[in-house]
Amino acid sequence: MKKISILIASRCEDDRNAITALLKKQDDFLITGIVDDNFGLVNSAINLQPDVVVMNSFLEDIDIQKLAPVVKRKSPATALVMLCSFNEHVALDQALRVGVSGYLLRQDFNDMALAVRSVSSGGLYISKMIKNQVLKYFAVYSIIAHETRESPSDAGITHHIFTLTELQIFQGIIRGDSDHEIARNLNITIGTVRNYIYQAKKKVGLQNRTQIIMHVLSNGLIAWESDFLGTPKKGS
Numbered sequence: 001m002k003k004i005s006i007l008i009a010s011r012c013e014d015d016r017n018a019i020t021a022l023l024k025k026q027d028d029f030l031i032t033g034i035v036d037d038n039f040g041l042v043n044s045a046i047n048l049q050p051d052v053v054v055m056n057s058f059l060e061d062i063d064i065q066k067l068a069p070v071v072k073r074k075s076p077a078t079a080l081v082m083l084c085s086f087n088e089h090v091a092l093d094q095a096l097r098v099g100v101s102g103y104l105l106r107q108d109f110n111d112m113a114l115a116v117r118s119v120s121s122g123g124l125y126i127s128k129m130i131k132n133q134v135l136k137y138f139a140v141y142s143i144i145a146h147e148t149r150e151s152p153s154d155a156g157i158t159h160h161i162f163t164l165t166e167l168q169i170f171q172g173i174i175r176g177d178s179d180h181e182i183a184r185n186l187n188i189t190i191g192t193v194r195n196y197i198y199q200a201k202k203k204v205g206l207q208n209r210t211q212i213i214m215h216v217l218s219n220g221l222i223a224w225e226s227d228f229l230g231t232p233k234k235g236s
Helices: 013-023 037-047 064-074 089-098 106-120 128-149 164-175 180-184 190-204 209-218
Strands: 004-009 028-034 051-054 079-084 102-105 222-224 230-232
Touching: 004 013, 004 106, 013 051, 013 106, 013 230, 028 037, 028 222, 037 051, 051 106, 064 079, 064 089, 064 180, 079 106, 102 106, 106 128, 106 230, 164 180, 164 190, 164 209, 164 222, 180 190, 190 209
Parallel strands: 004 028, 004 051, 051 079, 079 102
Antiparallel strands: 222 230
């Protein structure tokens, strides 16, 4: 069994110890590094290429909006889980724009293993307590993005342009399925899955999977159930 490799990044020693202790209990996890600043995070991401980084929303000298793109550029396959407090919604909004795919509140600390497994296979995880806040934010963000990009005749129609296959792929991403699992479930190739995702991002002018998933959720194209499993709406 291939283990999920994890890099832990936090400036707080208590947090580092608590995260390490929790994740070490999982047989399918392998902690490959523990760092306490942004330099260590970027350097370790380059050298270790971990499957997942679990990080505090703030590290020394740099915020998530600047740090996450650097990590993703240096280690594109690495998924990021951000650990934050409920009142750190500004950092959360910034994280949405740069592709962080796991948002875990400290109040949901015990769900960390679930979050790591979800994002490691290409899925999305957001703590239940901030789900509505995230959807509200991203709905506004999507409207602003489209108003600055579309002509008046195109405005307001973007939420009708996704195919059933695209919605089924989005469902798989939310469920935490890997590209291989999505391809197998839909009887298509992995390359076709990734091409669908690429074309979907181009349709609505978004940059990454997290943004496209939040777009379809905020527009009601996929229902977000209480257990975070997305299902295409009937008739889509």
